[in-house]
Amino acid sequence: MISKIAFIIMAFVAVACSMQEPGAPQADFETLIADCQAPCSVEFKDLSTNKGVYNWKYDWSFKDSTSFSLEQNPVLNFSKAGKYQVVLTISNAKYGSDTAEKTITITAPIAPEAEFLVTGNNCQAPCEVGFTNLSKNAKTFKWEFGDSSAVKTEQSPKHTFNKAGTFKVILTAFIETVSDTAAKVVTIITASKVLEADFDIVAKDTTRPDSAVYSFVNKSKNATSYLWDFGDKSQVKADSPTHAFPRTAKDVTYNISLSAISGSEMKKKTRALIIKKK
Structure with a gap:
């Protein structure tokens, strides 16, 4: 007859074997x-x-x-x-x-769609242009401005163009390894030069009894030609002319006008000159 101890030992061995002998x-x-x-x-x-x-x-x-x-x-x-x-x-x-x-x-990532809006185009250099990112399905961005400046990675940057010209701005939109690009041309125009007419009146010889001689110093800016009207029915095309005014029996006021001309544009400046009587 098997003792209880022997039975317990046999049962333990059977369990151990079952753990080590799987199917x-x-x-x-x-x-x-x-x-x-x-x-x-x-x-x-x-x-x-x-x-x-x-x-x-x-x-x-x-x-x-x-x-x-x-x-x-x-x-x-x-x-x-x-x-x-x-x-x-x-x-x-x-x-x-x-x-x-x-x-x-x-699966492949959803392809990005690059798109953007330009604000402030056709401005005079130097000027700042804004770019509003309208891309879809993108995580990161690369902006190239076509003017040798550094690349920007902002979502919607602003950029200052320092020189006039046409610049191809390229936006590359990325999602992981997939990308898409959009490009637009930005036009920066040359700053217009403001035309100004101005002059000074300088006495040259006012001791004569019959006349007084004055010089007219041209101080105009950005003009290509000039027309002087001395108010005595005489005109001259010159830069800085000299003109003699006759003396009469009474004081006479002459309205001296300078017209500064650049292409089709003209600016005019008028000053009064009093010539004393004899």
């Missing part, structure tokens, strides 16, 4: 991500059963390809979209091996 192993795994847009990382979790207490070897590979990991629960980076057949092989010298295969789908 045939069954490889299985899952991925811990529901939606993966390239580039992305995917974590693989081993769910294999009947491995008992033995050490098992893990071999993760793409079907018809070499291994990419020997870890039990690896993480793999996918840089491109596509369908990938992943195979897990578990093996043990005593129980052999088993494999599980699943298809992993990596």
Whole structure:
């Protein structure tokens, strides 16, 4: 008759053997991500059963390809979209091996659409132009202004153009490795030169009894030609002329006018000059 102690020993051995002598192993795994847009990382979790207490070897590979990991629960980076057949092989010298295969789908990111609005175009240099980003499905941006200035990465920057000209502004919108570009031409015009008419009157010889001679010093700006009217029915085209005014029996006031001309534009300046009587 078997003693109680012997029965307990036999039961313990049976339990221990059952823990170390599992049935045939069954490889299985899952991925811990529901939606993966390239580039992305995917974590693989081993769910294999009947491995008992033995050490098992893990071999993760793409079907018809070499291994990419020997870890039990690896993480793999996918840089491109596509369908990938992943195979897990578990093996043990005593129980052999088993494999599980699943298809992993990596989707392509939604393509960005680059677009922007320009405000302040056709301004006189130097001037600041604003750019409003209207891009869709983008995360980062690169702005090139076509004037040899540094690239900007702001979403909606402002930029100062220091010289006149036409500049091709390019916006590149990125989402991960996918990009799209939009371009617009910005026109910066030359600052117009303000036309000004001005002069000084300088006495040259006022001691004569019959006349007084004055010089007219031209101080006009940005003109290409000049017309003087001395108020005595005489005119002259000159830069800084000299003119004699006759003396009469009474004081006479002459309205001296200078017309400064540039193309079709003209500015006029008038000053009064009193010539004393004889």
